[in-house]
Amino acid sequence: MTGTRIYSQMMLLAASATPRPTDSAVPDVQEVVDQMNSNASAEDKTSFLLEYLMAQREPLLNFGKTLLIALIVFLIGKRIIALLLKLLNRWMERSHVEVSVHKFIMSLGRVLLYILLIFCVAGILGVGTSSIIAIIGSAGLAVGLALQGSLSNLAGGILILLMKPFLVGDYIVAGGVEGTVRNIDIFYTRIVTTDNKVIVIPNGTLSNGNIINTSQEEYRLLILDFMVGYDAQISKVREVVLNLMERDEGVCKDRPQSVNIDKLNPGRVRLQAKAWVTNKDYWDVRYRMLEAIKEELPKQGISLF
Known part of the structure; x- marks a missing residue:
């Protein structure tokens, strides 16, 4: 009985996702559900189900084609994104872009390109972009409330990359510790002390505190x-x-x-x-x-x- 209910729910979802001509005599979803839950014999249920599936053949084929096209677009999009990121990486290497800015731009570019690809695939599948934006907005608000500290570190990382109070390789004193800057990531900065210890400092702490940079002057x-x-x-x-x-x-x-x-x-x-x-x-x-x-x-x- 439980399997019948699960199948009935799946049929409801399938029928709601695939349009069906209104002028045919095909039984609607409720009729299928009622038939599956009735006391009819197994042969009658099977016959009724086959009739319904045959009637849904064309919509299912159309949906399968659409799904295949979306999959192909996604795979091609991944290749294009990899190529674009490779070209961007080469351009920044030739332009001698500062290491921390280089890493930040690569990370940000990857995220933005994949978001664009998701929008394209969703459009092919018939999902409205306004719905996606609403979902992303709601999720962003919830995540933002839960990760206020991380957002502070993200903002601090952006400020550090823009204002450049220090660069990779500089020797700094900040937050009660000192050492040579190894990496400036989006959320954290890693420094190496003179005794070869790696200290990870949140960017929010760095951007809101005093920083002594002993490497900016010769x-x-x-x-x-x-x-x-x-x-x-x-x-x-x-x-x-x-x-x-x-x-x-x-x-x-x-x-x-x-x-x-x-x-x-x-x-x-x-x-x-x-x-x-x-x-x-x-x-x-x-x-x-x-x-x-x-x-x-x-x-x-x-x-x-």
């Missing part, structure tokens, strides 16, 4: 903090450290260097050594200078704390 100020005792002669400390800076090939010689007292602490004096270096040499020079200061000052009788 040169970066290197600041080294170290402490000596009160018995140390500051002039001698300054002379030793400045000589170390002069000998380091990574320090820019045409820009000023300095060694000054930064703070007086109980039992020790904190000094700051400052020098300009290129961005690409920053970390190498920093490590070399720290090691050189640690090795040279004790040789000169100056204790470090």
